[in-house]
Amino acid sequence: MKEGHRRKIVVTKPLSLEGESDLDAPNLLQRILSLFKNVRPGSDLSRFQVPALFNLPKSQLQCYGESVYSTGMELIRECNRGQSPLDRLIAVMAWSISTTRPATFGVAPYNPILGETHHVSKGTLNVLLEQISHHPPVTALHATDEKENIEMVWCQQPVPKFYGTSIEAKVHGKRQLKLLNHGETYEMNCPHLLFRIIPVPSVDWVGTVNIKCIETGLVADLSYKSTHSFLGFGGNQKVVKGKIRNSSTLNVLYKVDGHWNRTIKVKDTNNGKVRVIYDAKEVINGLQAPMVKDAESVWPTESAYVWSEVSEAIMKKEWEKAREAKHAVEERQRELLRERESKGQTWISNHFLVSNTKVHGWECSPMHTSVSDAPIIAE
Template sequence: MASNDPKKNGGFFASIASSLSNFGSAMTKSVNGLLGYEGLEVINPEGGTEDGEEEARKGRWKQEDRDSYWKMMQKYIGSDVTSMVTLPVLIFEPMSMLQRMSEVMEYSYLLDLADECEDPYMRLVYASSWFISVYYCFERPWKPFNPILGETYEMVNHGGITFIAEQVSHHPPIGAAHAENEHFTYDLTSKVKTKFLGNSVDVYPVGRTRLTLKRDGVVLELVPPPTKVHNLIFGRTWIDSPGEMILTNLTTGDKVVLYFQPCGWFGAGRYEVDGYVYNSNEEPKMLMTGKWNEYMSYQPCDLEGEPLPGAELKEVWRIAKVPENDKFQYTYFAHKLNSLDTAPKKLLASDSRLRPDRYALEQGDLSKAGLEKSSLEERQRAEKRNREAKGHQFTPRWFDQTNDISPTPWGDLEVYSYNGKYTEHRAAVDSSNSDEVTDIRSTEFNPWQYENQAAA
């Protein structure tokens, strides 16, 4: 079972873990053959074995691409590769990392239940299950697009939620998000650090995630476990997050400590999560158990952590049905995030849905997607030169950098807070008489603060 030691680091790291997973998957299916490991037997965490030469033949990379990318990655061993590496578009999915950040909202009904709940321990059962629900999308191997500085993503029409995310820093990459409905507010400053180890990479969550339940003003803070991406070069790439997830009620001192089991031989223990809800005296009150890719259950327990006599183990969350044989392994909710189903009446010009590279990839045009991606990255570099030449600093539109520095075991975090301006903007747009709806195909993506790139 999990220990009950508190920690002080937090954040959200789904996007970087998925990004590195897919990069490793593409290299895995090519480098075995490239380096002469024909006939290599690979044991994967799902059980069974695979022939390394056969895996190499399945790769999507050309021989010259394999060679150049392997040589490139060698020099990064021991380094933080969060924003160093430019990758080809063939391993991307048609979604940005800001959209990935919004996927945690799929099961937001759990937070509505938490806010309405009278039992303080059941409140934490609901909230912690909500945080666990997003781990299912971590298995998706495709890499989301890195957001352009100033890029945004908006989401409405789901559980009464208004969600806004913005890329507030490029080096280091930092995204900020705010979500709200009648039951809760959710605030996130997302930053990660990585350590590339050759055949694996460690991912450290240097971020802060806070959730406020409105009825009683309860403030919860999340501390996720670190992540390890295995078999970047040899074997089948897979992700594990062994360690503790801690959700603390900053108002009362109650907390949840859930232990993510490490994956053992032939997949033993993979996905399994168990732990307790503790009161402020660190006495167990609820036992929780399940699998982070499938379901979570709870059961009242005694001070020894044993189930109370006659108490039933009840399910609190289960993964929704997902599409079969989906090209990008999307959930139904992920598909909605890319559509106008979750868009407000008129999108910001900086919204991720409007990215030309994302849209081209969604339409299956990899060549155009690659060209558009390179063009956006070059414009971003040009804007930076222009901004620095004028002696200006980038200023986020919807979030403000605070003086709050959150310490973590892996470095300090610059905390960004929602400034409320998006709420005012959205209210003004929604109250207008205009019925204008954004056309993704014809609306220009525009996150830029400095339009005259040629002057740089």
């Protein structure tokens, strides 16, 4: 944490394999059930207000950003170095799996405010996120690495729903990874987050992920599953299974098998050779918090600045102070909304061109060809 010119800028350790169990409080399950006692099954929770006691000390924008810039290995650059289209698809698949990060039952990041940003650099990779809608919550991401000639564009909308004994957050929207040296664009989605409340509290990534290179027609189909033994005994296996195929010939080229929090292997269907393409311990273990290099240059919309007082109070377990600070942030947003409505104004993104249609849903495109260096640096 470092002092900014107006207040503290708080950056926290990324989510990694170590988890965030120290944030759990006594009687967690009972308190969570009490939160939803008046919520009907099937209800959309995107407007649900979570008390600060149940918050991680970071915004959802920071969680999305960490999945890109907080890695122990340079997987994103490996995508560019594959000798063949198939090598590059396998590298992109490994990178996509690396964006799957552990979540903790009972705690959630802040719902970002409208126009909130998160701007971080790691080496030559510059990452910028902006909250382009508050209700519903929609996040846009643009990242560029001019040295490697790589570009990422995401537009994502999580839709959490309550089902009585569980909460499932489906993530709508697509991610694009462009390897400009090769003239290749990879489109993909991400798995959904499932919170099981009973019989055994847990949180898991589930669902199907499809990764396709538009130019080559190569496709990876991945299925995320979480297998629990009876009443939770025997552990939780975070399984990923799938295949890599040629969409034009329908030939299966590789089979994919493993666990996203351990290792992922591919098996060549032609010769039977098996190799490890992803090791979670090397990529998302022992991650360090970003550093504020230039506090004066941090934007007032930066997540680490907007939520600094809330995050600091949560980290100190000063729950009343956290509640008051969070209420102040949210009330300020209500005031700005009332102000815009009274003047007949519509909020406009500062960094993305945004559209929302019934056919295509939310879409965003960056206003600039590259992302600038950031005042917050990831190691």
